[in-house]
Amino acid sequence: MKTYFGWMVLVGSLLLAGLPARAQHPASRADSLQQRLATAPPDTSRVLLLTRLAYELAEVDPVASARHARQALQLAHELHYVRGECQAYIRLGVGLRNTGDFPAAQQLLLRGLRLAENLHDQSTIATVYNALGRLNSEQRKFRPALEYFFRAKSMAEKTGNRALLTRVTGNIGEAYAQLGTLDSATTYLHAGYRLDLEQHDEVSEAGDLRSLGDIAARQGHPQQARQYYLHSLQRAQTVTYMLAAVYLGLAELARTAGHPDSVLYYGRRALAAGQQHHYPANVLDASEYLSRAYAARRDSAAAFRYLALANATRDSLYSQAKTIQMQTLDFSERVRQQELADQQAQAAARQRQNLLLAALLCAVPALVLLWRYGRLQRRSNEQLRELNEAVTQQKQELQTQRDQLDASLTGLRAAQAQLVQSEKMASLGELTAGIAHEIQNPLNFVNNFSEVSAELVEELVEEQQRPARDAGLEAELLSDVRQNLVKIHQHGQRAAGIVRGMLEHSRTSTGERQPTNLNKLAEEYLRLAYQGLRAKDKTFNAELRTDFDPALPRVSVVATELGRVLLNLLNNAFYAVHKRQQQSEAGYAPLVTLQTRRVGAQVEIRVADNGTGMPAEVQAKIFQPFFTTKPTGEGTGLGLSLSYDIISQGHGGTLAVASQPGQGTEFVITLPA
Amino acid sequence: MQILVVDDETDVRDLFQQRFRREIRSGELSFNFAFSGEEALAYLRARPSEVLLILSDINMPGMSGLELLGHVKAEGHMPPTTMMMITAYGDDNSRQEALGLGATDFLTKPLDFAVLRQKLQELPAL
Incomplete structure (x- = not known):
């Protein structure tokens, strides 16, 4: 252990001395690539240029990185340039991983892997393994991550890909550190750090220094940890990806040292860095950390605020809907969908956050009470965690219920349309x-x-x-x-x-209203309805009486729609008189009357019959969908409900009914003239 | 011979008058028209024994051809008259019902005027 420690100090001083000499950092490499890109013709070399740029920017500006990777992919598609396509998939996968879209990242990386396998490109296969390993450690799945890293390492060694070896060595060290296997972690991180310097890899350097800081902190060497962190921070000014992690490391040092204000300061810096540079995974870590920090200070409102942010971020990172959505879309569509989904996810996350906040704020008084009696910080942390879980679970339940309701609603709409x-x-x-x-x-x-x-x-x-x-x-x-x-x-x-x-x-109605002669329309449908019924039942007949107002103005209606209403009302009228006729009542003469008239600024169409009539309880329900008094199979129960909609919603009129059992029924359509 | 044609389509009048124009001109046949069962019944009641043949549509709003037939047969004070029923629905039920009510013949639309002319010439009363 002692030898280790001395060696570490040595490395520490080495790095201090080496810093100013480092000129080539990723951002400046990106700048020169940008310049070359400006004049590059749209050929295969441009594809590679774009993927290189995406690579350089992945941990510096993930949004731009993903953008370049998309452009590369599109161009490679157009050129049928498989090698470029393969690289683009991998770059886009890494870009999406850094912006927190894990399912899509995985899909793209696996696609890149398949292409690389087809091309027998060992070096690229190793690169994908490393990327997949990182994807796993981002999701805190360190064991599978290590498996990928070791595969990548052995292939990188065989192919002599030292750039990749540099990255993967540090990655192995970090994974071991996270698993708490500090000895192995230290070994790999030191090896990695040497390679970082050799390869001038600032991205890897920032990460390795940060992990070394973590280890020093856990081993109880805060001074040393602080030094590692500060050096990492210098690198992280360009390698933005590492900023949040380093700030959180510093925050943790401050907590151990008993500087609560510094804890909050570094925590907020971490959060700001994650938000500013679009790393949702960092936002999640930082907001969770801040929530715990405020809980420790018994500042419940602030704790809840950050907890809400953490939950919203976790949702947008791990949303199941997102996974399913990504799986069902093919790529060319996905580029567009991705942008849409991101926007929606952001909006939804904001909305969820607000809802959650409201819900949580309601719970504040209860918790304040709890905390008043709580003695131990540990206990309050525990409660917070439980509440967090309960809220998360409740939210999942609500989500599930909402999804189910959505599905039923969709089903119902389809059924309704069919009916x-x-x-x-x-x-x-x-x-x-x-x-x-x-x-x-x-x-x-x-x-x-x-x-x-x-x-x-x-x-x-x-x-x-x-x-x-x-x-x-x-x-x-x-x-x-x-x-x-x-x-x-x-x-x-x-x-x-x-x-x-x-x-x-x-035909489906176009819904166009036209000035219509209602007398003519009414007469036409009266004939159709009567003959239709006669065709079905030849023994049926009724007296038809029409009383049309010759001075009726033309009314702007959708003639086919109003015709359907008339047909419906007339069919019901004929049905009612026919039923009464079958009761063999002495002296009964079936009569259906159709009347039009103008009443002030309105026009009335009355359809009356002297049929069986309806009791009040039936009258109350006749406009409800699916209500029918006809035997099963004879009526859909939608006729009057649709008629009602056509008149009230379609034409701004009213449809009223008056009926006496044993006397008859009268429907009155009133339309604005 | 006086013939009463009953149909709710008014153009039937022009059609019959043209189709049988020679018979009308020669005085063999004489046509009257009613456009509903009720109108036909009123006409018959006002002129008992004048009409020898009724040609009636079955499907009419209000009083149907079959009801008219029932009335004609029931009102015993009128002399027996030949009734021919015309309908668009040439099904067996209607035919049986019409014949059961005492119709002499049952014709389906579209009316074949050559056949009708033949039938009219063969009527014993002519």
């Missing part, structure tokens, strides 16, 4: 029978009048050939033919109108 469609098809079925009958009459007339006109013309020709022509008869024949042509045209139009109406009814 609305089936209601439409059902009413189309009712219409079709009416239409078939309606269309047959005009077609018969067209056929008959054209046939008879041919006969008339024939007779006219015969008459003209006779020696004694009857001028009166000829004139009569001609007049008949002319009149027939008009009738043929009329009935042809009538048939065309019916077909058009049917098409309009089946």
